[in-house]
Amino acid sequence: MENTEIIKVQHLAKNFGSFQAVKDVSFTVNKGDVFGFLGPNGAGKSTTIRCMLSLIKPDNGQIQLFGKDLNKHRNEILSKVGSIIEKPDFYRYLSAEKNLAIFARISGKDVSKREIAEMLDFVGLNGRNRDKVGGFSHGMKQRLGIAQTLLHQPDLIVLDEPTTGLDPQGIVEIRNLILRLKSEQNKTVILSSHQLSEIELISNRMVIINKGQSIIEGDVKELLNAQEMVVQLEVNDMEKTINVLNIRFESASFKQINERIIEVNIEKQLVPSLNQTLVQEGVEVHAMEPKRKLEDFFMKIIQS
Amino acid sequence: MLLKNTYNEFIKILAKPRSYLGIGALTLLVLLILFAMKADGKSFISFVTASFEQTLSFNGNILNGNLIAFIILQMLIVHIPLLVSLVTGDLISGEAAMGTIRMMATKPISRTQIVLSKFIAGAVYTFILTLWLGFLALIVGKWMFGTGDLIVLNSDGLVILKEQDILWRYGLSFGVAYLALLTISTLSICLSAFAENSIGPIVSTMSIIILFTIIGTLDVSVFDSIKPFLFTTHMASWRSFFEDPVPWTTIRNSVSILVIHNIVLVLIAVYKFNKKDITS
Numbered sequence: 001m002e003n004t005e006i007i008k009v010q011h012l013a014k015n016f017g018s019f020q021a022v023k024d025v026s027f028t029v030n031k032g033d034v035f036g037f038l039g040p041n042g043a044g045k046s047t048t049i050r051c052m053l054s055l056i057k058p059d060n061g062q063i064q065l066f067g068k069d070l071n072k073h074r075n076e077i078l079s080k081v082g083s084i085i086e087k088p089d090f091y092r093y094l095s096a097e098k099n100l101a102i103f104a105r106i107s108g109k110d111v112s113k114r115e116i117a118e119m120l121d122f123v124g125l126n127g128r129n130r131d132k133v134g135g136f137s138h139g140m141k142q143r144l145g146i147a148q149t150l151l152h153q154p155d156l157i158v159l160d161e162p163t164t165g166l167d168p169q170g171i172v173e174i175r176n177l178i179l180r181l182k183s184e185q186n187k188t189v190i191l192s193s194h195q196l197s198e199i200e201l202i203s204n205r206m207v208i209i210n211k212g213q214s215i216i217e218g219d220v221k222e223l224l225n226a227q228e229m230v231v232q233l234e235v236n237d238m239e240k241t242i243n244v245l246n247i248r249f250e251s252a253s254f255k256q257i258n259e260r261i262i263e264v265n266i267e268k269q270l271v272p273s274l275n276q277t278l279v280q281e282g283v284e285v286h287a288m289e290p291k292r293k294l295e296d297f298f299m300k301i302i303q304s
Numbered sequence: 305m306l307l308k309n310t311y312n313e314f315i316k317i318l319a320k321p322r323s324y325l326g327i328g329a330l331t332l333l334v335l336l337i338l339f340a341m342k343a344d345g346k347s348f349i350s351f352v353t354a355s356f357e358q359t360l361s362f363n364g365n366i367l368n369g370n371l372i373a374f375i376i377l378q379m380l381i382v383h384i385p386l387l388v389s390l391v392t393g394d395l396i397s398g399e400a401a402m403g404t405i406r407m408m409a410t411k412p413i414s415r416t417q418i419v420l421s422k423f424i425a426g427a428v429y430t431f432i433l434t435l436w437l438g439f440l441a442l443i444v445g446k447w448m449f450g451t452g453d454l455i456v457l458n459s460d461g462l463v464i465l466k467e468q469d470i471l472w473r474y475g476l477s478f479g480v481a482y483l484a485l486l487t488i489s490t491l492s493i494c495l496s497a498f499a500e501n502s503i504g505p506i507v508s509t510m511s512i513i514i515l516f517t518i519i520g521t522l523d524v525s526v527f528d529s530i531k532p533f534l535f536t537t538h539m540a541s542w543r544s545f546f547e548d549p550v551p552w553t554t555i556r557n558s559v560s561i562l563v564i565h566n567i568v569l570v571l572i573a574v575y576k577f578n579k580k581d582i583t584s
Contacts, residue, residue, distance in 0.1 A: 054410070075413070
């Protein structure tokens, strides 16, 4: 991974009247990152992203993109950025290709009709070029939004909740598309999403924001590996299992879900030993599965 | 980038059904007036000329295309602002309501250029509307009613203008009428920069016109000092070209007031749009 900083946000703050939407957000995105942007509703994710795209003027802090100050080099910077904020909105009374032509014309790069047709083909909207967007489904608009984002071949792609409202197939397609953009074109992607599994699957770095502040930032694998693991056990003897945990694994905490299932929060390296001990004590372990790590990690960070 | 986005604005205006509503309504209204004049224009004219018939004798084709154009302008110049603001009041706020302003504002085009391109597109639309009014009133009017001298009833009395002396007056009066309509267009675009929906700026524009017109017609001394500076006071300045001699100083004053209004309104819209947080 190259370590060229594509985005550097420092101590960003923004108030709307008396409401403090963003208090102190800082993070860095490097070239080639698929950067996860996590936070509960109202955490300040959208406001931060809008500040990064000059839709909202911050009250405080600094935003640098491609090593340049956003305020001073706005147009130069935005010519290298493609984005979807919340949902892509288009001119309902214009066709898909006319919509793309309109946005391409002000994207700072000359885009030919052939390129527009190819892009529509790329996002699976071939044959719908001349259809009015008013008749498009949400998924189709989302695809058109992706086409609009990529048409001028930006170096940085900002996707704010890109899979909202999509069916499972659409979600997988967007996920694959992001992975392709990273692997084939080495694009830098910022992905804000409520779908924690999405972030876990495709991001290499992330930041978690809560109540307008960045809480933690770093490499996804490192952050998750450093934490305790949550495993869900299905056993035949719950009493014996709890005894084993209390006596032999004092550092672990647990939560009984029902008569056969228990969730154990335990250090990763102790998991094989736990399994072995339970079997030695005569407990039948029918299933042992890790719970989604990021989900737990996220909840833990947010609740703390 | 300004030219490219202005081109975009034309595409949007041309694709919107409401843009044709104004032209359609204008056509219908003018055709209605032309039909009414063709059917009963003579009695309409005799009602106006009756009081002068004891001292003057009228010969020739009084009810001609020149007079028809004057009557149409007089009748419609009050209503066209609504048709103008219907399209221009939507140019910024309509995009905010649709969410497309967010998409535009993340592109490498300055906000000033976004607003200016909308003003240019609004100005061209208003020009086309004025030109269409001129064509219907003057060209179709002359085709239906023929040509002749123009008799205009002013506050000073009756003014008779020779046929050869009329065309340049119409040319300039349409120019001033356009400037007045352009002020309406600029006002509604300016109000559009403050709003997040289409209806607000259109209703506000019409409300301001009505309010200023009422202030202008009220014979109350407290308003006397502000009346000369209201743009509505100068909206009928096109009529001055049909006086003899033409009051050039008054016209120049009206044009200056309207131009100043346009400049100030554009500056307010640019300032507001540049300061605005786009949260839609």
